[in-house]
Amino acid sequence: MALQSLDIAKRSATTTEPPQARKTLExxxxxxxxxxxxxxxxxxxCMQWNDLRDEVGTCAGTYDNPRDMTDQSWTVMRYAEVxxxxxxxxxxxxxxxxHCEDPGCLKACPAPGAIIKYTNGIVDFHQENCIGCxxxxxxxxxxxxxxxxxxxxxxKCTLCSDRVAVGLEPACVKVCPTGCISFGSKADMQDxxxxxxxxxxxxxxxxxxxxxxxGVGGTHVMYVLNHADQPTLYSxxxxxxxxxPTVTLWKSIAKPLAMAxxxxxxxxxxxxxxxxxxxxVSKEVEAEVEKxxxxxx
Amino acid sequence: MIRDPNDLQRYxxxxxxNHWVTGICFILLALSGLALFHPALFPLTMLFGGGVWTRILxxxxxxxxxxxxxxxxxxxxxxxxxxxxDWEWVKRxxxxxxxxxxxxxxxxKYNGGQKLLFWFLGVAMVxxxxxGIVIWRAYFSASFPIGVVRIGALLHAVFAALMxxxxxxxxxxxxxxxxxxxxxxxxxxxxxxxxxxxxxxxxQVTGK
Numbered sequence: 001m002a003l004q005s006l007d008i009a010k011r012s013a014t015t016t017e018p019p020q021a022r023k024t025l026e027x028x029x030x031x032x033x034x035x036x037x038x039x040x041x042x043x044x045x046c047m048q049w050n051d052l053r054d055e056v057g058t059c060a061g062t063y064d065n066p067r068d069m070t071d072q073s074w075t076v077m078r079y080a081e082v083x084x085x086x087x088x089x090x091x092x093x094x095x096x097x098x099h100c101e102d103p104g105c106l107k108a109c110p111a112p113g114a115i116i117k118y119t120n121g122i123v124d125f126h127q128e129n130c131i132g133c134x135x136x137x138x139x140x141x142x143x144x145x146x147x148x149x150x151x152x153x154x155x156k157c158t159l160c161s162d163r164v165a166v167g168l169e170p171a172c173v174k175v176c177p178t179g180c181i182s183f184g185s186k187a188d189m190q191d192x193x194x195x196x197x198x199x200x201x202x203x204x205x206x207x208x209x210x211x212x213x214x215g216v217g218g219t220h221v222m223y224v225l226n227h228a229d230q231p232t233l234y235s236x237x238x239x240x241x242x243x244x245p246t247v248t249l250w251k252s253i254a255k256p257l258a259m260a261x262x263x264x265x266x267x268x269x270x271x272x273x274x275x276x277x278x279x280x281v282s283k284e285v286e287a288e289v290e291k292x293x294x295x296x297x
Numbered sequence: 298m299i300r301d302p303n304d305l306q307r308y309x310x311x312x313x314x315n316h317w318v319t320g321i322c323f324i325l326l327a328l329s330g331l332a333l334f335h336p337a338l339f340p341l342t343m344l345f346g347g348g349v350w351t352r353i354l355x356x357x358x359x360x361x362x363x364x365x366x367x368x369x370x371x372x373x374x375x376x377x378x379x380x381x382x383d384w385e386w387v388k389r390x391x392x393x394x395x396x397x398x399x400x401x402x403x404x405x406k407y408n409g410g411q412k413l414l415f416w417f418l419g420v421a422m423v424x425x426x427x428x429g430i431v432i433w434r435a436y437f438s439a440s441f442p443i444g445v446v447r448i449g450a451l452l453h454a455v456f457a458a459l460m461x462x463x464x465x466x467x468x469x470x471x472x473x474x475x476x477x478x479x480x481x482x483x484x485x486x487x488x489x490x491x492x493x494x495x496x497x498x499x500x501q502v503t504g505k
Contacts, residue, residue, distance in 0.1 A: 013336040108450075110333040111348050131348035133333065134434030138447050147434060152349075246447035250454055258458030259335055265462040269469035276396045279474045286489040292505055293303060293488070 010117040012109035024119045028186035029159060029170060030193055031094050032224040033234065034200055034208070035180035038063060038077055038092040042172035042181065046075050049160060049171035069095065071148035071155040075172060078235035084227065086204075093223070093234040094172070094181070097144045097157035099123045101217030104243040105154075107251050108139025114154075121186065121220035122161045127153040139251075141216060141241035159220065189222060196224050215242035304485035305502055307406075315369050316481055322362030327461050329355040334454060356433045363426045370419055376406050377416065383409030398493075406498040414467055421460040428453040 008018040047053065054072035057065060063079040075096035082089050103123045106115040114129035115136065125136075125145070132152030136145040145154045160170035168174070169183040182192055193210040200208035209228025212218050223237070231237040308316070329351045332341035342351040385402045386409035393401055401408075407415070430437050431449030438446050471477045476490040491499040499505070 013339060015336050110336075110339070112336060112339055129348075131333075131342075131352040132434070133352045134432075134438055135450065137434070137438070138432075138443065138450055143443065152435065244444070244447050246444075246451045250447070250451040254451060254454045254458070255335060258454065259337075261458055262331075262461050262465070265465040265469075269465060269473075272394070272469070273473060276394070278472075279393075279396075279398070281476060281487070281489045281493045285493045289488045289492055292503075 007119045008116055009119045009121075010103070010106055011113055012106045012115035013112040020119075022119070026186040027120045027122065027159075027164060027184065027220060028189040029099075029173060029221045030182045030184075030189040030224065031221065032180045032182070032193075032196055033091065033093055034196070034205070034224060034226045035178045036077075036092045036094065037178055037180075038079060038090075039177060040065075040077050041175045041177055042094055043073070043075055043077060045171040045175035046157070047073075049163070050074065050158070069144065069146055069156075071146045071150075071153075074155065074157040080233060080235045082233050084233075091227075091234050093237060095235065097123065097159070097221065098142050098216070098241075099157075099159055099220035100141075101219065102243065104139035104141050104216070104247060105136035105145055106139070107243060108135040108247055110135060118161065120164065122159045122164065123220075124158050124161045125154050125156060127151075127155070130154050139243065139247050141238060141243060157221075186218075186220065193222060193224050197228075200224070200226055211237070213238075213241050215240050301485075301487070303488055305488060305491050305499070306484055307480040307486050307491075308484045310484065312369075312372060313481055313484055315365055315372070319362055319365045319369055322358050322365065323460075323464060325358045326355060326362060327457075327464070329358070330457050331461075334457070353435075356429055356435075359426065359429050363422060366418075366422050370422075373415065374419075377412045379409065379412050379416075383412055386410070387413065403496045404494065404498070405501070406495055408495070410470070414463055417463055418460065421456045421463070424452055424456045425460065428456070 007022055007024050009020075011018050052072045052074065054066055054070055057067060059065065060067055064076065066073045066076055069076050075094055078093045078095050080091045080093070082091050099122055101121065103115070103117055105125075106117060106123065109115045110133060111129050111131045114126055114131070115123065116126060117123045130153045132147060132154070134145075134147050134154070136154050137143075137147070145156050147154050160168070160172075163170060170181075173181045173183040182189060184192075190210065190212070193212075197208045197210060205226040207229040208224070208226050211223035211225050211228060211231055223231075223234075225231060225234065225237075227233055231239050325345075328341050329345050331338045332345075332351055333339075333348075333355070339348070342348045345351040345354055382402045382404070386404060389401055390410055392398070428449040431441050431446055432438060432453055441449070471481070474494060476487055477494075480486050488499070488503065491502070
């Protein structure tokens with residue numbers, strides 16, 4: 001919802017500058033995948049804080065439950081059994097909105113104010129302005145937004161913008177029993193990640209690293225991955241996420257060109273009429289036709 | 298209601314009704330589509346009952362337009378085959394636009410420009426309909442891979458813009474060439490109009 005109304009960095013379908021007087025701290029959530037035990041407390045806390053209750057699903061033979069994010073499940077744990085040079089590894093990733101610095105959903109959204117990026121980095125959906133077109137889904141490089149079947153509004157993780165606004169950490173961070181999820185300023189989270197990556201490297205995870213993809217300007221949800229060289233091992237975390245070139249072509253190039261083209265056609269018509277005059281039937285032809293009709297009689 | 302018994306029938310009542318249903322659909326689609334295309338035009342959603350209603354209505358109007366366009370397409374397609382003379386007309390179109398139509402080749406019921414517009418609209422309608430289905434989130438988008446949905450959104454925007462430009466040209470041409478709009482309003486044109494702009498058609502229907 002529209003909290004922190006003065007601290008907006010970007011607003012969907014808005015061409016003028018947002019209010020910028022106040023500067024806030026850029027925040028981030030750090031998910032240390034190497035510490036995750038897959039308990040799903042974060043999923044439960046998310047449901048509880050946000051008053052969400054998904055339909056009870058069915059077991060598909062894996063721990064993934066629910067199987068995918070929905071309008072009622074804004075975060076899900078994804079369990080991948082992967083063979084690496086260390087043998088069989090169980091890679092568990094808490095999936096959800098990455099809160100991109102350059103959000104593809106916001107770029108694609110046609111409804112003014114339906115998607116807001118706060119100056120603290122949180123990307124939030126304001127359902128009261130959402131028209132349900134689903135363009136955010138096309139814009140997102142991480143396959144995050146979900147449209148509700150009931151109200152046709154788009155939903156996703158808010159990074160508990162309501163809690164963060166009053167100085168609390170997100171619900172999932174609060175509840176995590178292993179300290180796998182941390183929350184703070186983005187700079188602090190990067191430092192924390194660096195310490196953890198060094199530790200992991202000492203323990204033999206030579207490719208450990210921080211996932212803060214530059215293709216979307218960095219994210220405000222970051223992962224420490226023990227195999228940062230292969231993010232796709234973690235249930236398809238994209239290796240180099242960017243806003244799709246088709247979306248950029250659509251929103252950054254086609255949009256202004258089309259508007260210019262349409263305006264040029266309309267004005268071209270008006271000025272052609274004014275400068276060249278109408279194309280009237282000539283007096284000559286009119287006289288000819290008169291003659292023909294006379295002859296007929 | 299007969300205005301002048303010497304006037305020539307250019308369109309039947311059924312053809313006119315078909316054209317206007319398609320035309321009204323186009324206007325509704327252009328306004329609602331532009332509303333969702335550029336933020337500056339988002340207020341146009343108010344004409345349709347707000348953003349959500351615009352999103353709901355647009356694709357259904359599109360389906361209606363496609364149905365009526367298909368009927369119109371098959372009604373007129375045999376009259377719109379391009380010939381050598383049509384290409385000659387297209388090459389000289391600039392002279393006419395500049396106000397001199399004395400050297401224009403003699404045209405049948407439709408000139409080269411009208412025919413090209415006809416075929417362009419055919420292609421645009423197919424692309425817009427197909428891409429529109431792909432980006433129709435409420436019923437269809439989930440059945441397509443995300444890459445296809447993105448291409449659909451891009452093609453829909455590009456072809457919609459081209460089609461709006463084409464229709465502006467179409468409407469302007471009808472305004473510019475005086476005595477044309479009545480053909481689509483009550484079906485007839487004057488003999489002089491026909492002789493000046495579509496002489497081969499004039500000869501065909503009058504036997505002169």
